[in-house]
Amino acid sequence: MVAAPFSPLGSxxxxxxxxxxxxxxxxxxxxTTQLSQILEAPNSDELIKDLATLVSHRGVVFFSEQDLDIEKQKELGTRLGELSGKPATSxxxxxxxxxQTPELTADVSVISSEGGIARNGYSKSARASAGWHTxxxxxxxxxxxxxxxxxxxxTVGGDTLVPVMRPTTNSLLLIKDFSKALTAVHDGSGFREVMFWELVLVEDMLTQDPKYAKELGTPINDPRGSPENTGSHLQAVHPVIRTHPVTGFKSLFVNRGFTIRIVELHEDENDIAIWDNRCTFHTATNDYQGLRLGNRVVxxxxxxxxxxxxxxxxxxLGL
Incomplete structure (x- = not known):
């Protein structure tokens, strides 16, 4: 008999x-379970801290038919991290x-099937597996x-797929002590090189015009949520395996979207989803027609x- 997976609902x-x-x-x-009401509850700190813990253990948590407005969405994003112990500078x-628009501040990302950051590098014929990223x-x-x-x-499709990057027993045996010392380069220079994508519909194919972006000359936002997230380099080095500060579990911390190399190796519906970027990656399926639009707070x-x-x-957990 296998033990039931741990699911810390708490309050x-x-x-x-x-x-x-x-x-x-x-x-x-x-x-009837509304995040807006949880934010206003007398024990809201307890509820939000337990929600952060639940998201960290389960990877992603979904809430149906929410009335949360953008300011409350930002408040929840802030308090999840603060109540689970993130640095004060974050x-x-x-x-x-x-x-930044009159409707939205720069700390809200518009996720749209018509263009923008959600469609950077999009190809109509690509499989969802090509878009995995953290x-x-x-x-x-x-x-x-x-x-x-x-x-x-x-009407149909447009799901977001979210697996969890927890190493299996076999993979841990393979990478063992070797990978603990490895670090990886994560690169976001695509946002620097092409700061605006003009999407043009030509013979039912989406094409991208990077020249328009360079001519636009849009500056890179700076700083970006932390004093250390500054400049236009858009590159960082992180451990290949990291320890989750909430759960204490190991997790792989590489992804197809931004990880470009291992440093030590030679080059060869009004629903709301909350996920933990420290132990998951995700992609949107390309199985739909029509508009897919939403707001994301990170x-x-x-x-x-x-x-x-x-x-x-x-x-x-002995699994």
Whole structure:
């Protein structure tokens, strides 16, 4: 018999919820469970701290039919990190190419199927597997939690897939002590080289015109949620395996979107999702037609570190 996966609901156990899979994802399906009310509850600090812990253990948590406005979404993103112990210097992330508008501040990223950061490098024929990434790992101090509220969805498809980057027992045996000393370069220079993408529909194919971006001359936002996230270099070096500060578990910290090399090796629907960028990566499926639009808030966490005494989730839970 295998032990049931650990799911630390804490004070959130008063709300209806279920685990989407044995190891990843928890959903609060009842629309009476509103994040806006949790933010205003007398015990809101306890509830939000337990929510942060739940997201860290389960990777991603979903809330159905939410009325959370953008200011409350930003407040939740801030408090999740603060109540789970992030550095005082870490605020909400300002994306290098986010534009401040009268409706939204620069610390809110518009996620749109029509263009912008969500479509950087998009190819209509590409599989979703080509888009796996963890948010903003090119920053010296990357993200802890991210909150995405999709308010416009296609009729079918357009899902966001979120696996968890916890090493399996076999992979840990393969990488063993060798990988503990490895570091990886994470690069976001694509945002620097092409700071604005003009998407043109030509014979039913999306093409990108980088020359327009260079002519536009849009400056890189600076700083970006932490005093260390500054300048236009958009590159950082992080450990290949990091220790999660909330759970204490090891997790792989590389992703196809931004990791370009290992330093030590030679080159060869109004629903809301909250995920932990320290132990997950994600991609949006390309299985839909029509508009997919939402707002994302990304909280800055701590500088990635590795504690040699940390263990894998499977080892701790006997899975």
């Amino acid at each position: 959130l156990s008063v709300y209806d919820s279920y685990d989407a899979t044995p190891h990843v994802g928890t959903r609060f399906p009842n629309k 605020k909400l992330h300002v994306h290098p190419i986010s534009e 948010d903003i790992t090119f920053e010296s101090v990357p993200s802890d939690y991210a909150i995405l509220k999709l308010h416009t969805l296609p 909280s800055i966490g701590e500088k990635p570190f590795f504690d040699p005494a940390s263990k894998s989730r499977r080892a701790v």
